[in-house]
Amino acid sequence: MSTDYVDAVVDVTRLRVALARLARRLRRHELAGLTPTQLAALSTIGKAGPIRLGDLAAVEGIAPSTLTRLVTALEDSGYVRRCADPSDARASTLTITPQGQDALERIRTESTLMLTASLQLLTPQQRDALAAALPVLEQLAEAAPGRLSGLPLLALRWVL
DSSP: OOHHHHHHHSOHHHHHHHHHHHHHHHHOSOOTTOOHHHHHHHHHHHHHSSEEHHHHHHHHTOOHHHHHHHHHHHHHTTSEEEEEETTEEEEEEEEEOHHHHHHHHHHHHHHHHHHHHHHTTSOHHHHHHHHHHHHHHHHHHHOOTTOOTTOOHHHHHHHO
């Protein structure tokens, strides 16, 4: 599929700018002393349960040297605990601590409240259009690069 076709159906630049601005607004809160990368890693650790360091690096798409600094910062903050991997004594896993879980919940609550307040500024028709776009936006958010071949691009045209 050519990019000309995509550009004709979806104003990709407007979509990118709108998503970036919204993401920035959602991050404009007290992040419990975490960078956005640390917050993403903490969230992954919280969702995945005990996770090996290499698996975390792969999921987050970060280099091992960056991962070491990131994990050290999360450990120093008391948000994660490094444990020996019971299946491989040479490896270790990361688990979220109660303090880390509390920080995630606080940040999620704050983001949800901010987004809820913003949605109140929309008309009912705009909220309906946004609700209709959610499945497509979720598919975009979850898709690996280059794996969007089945995405119904025409649906974007009508709901965005």
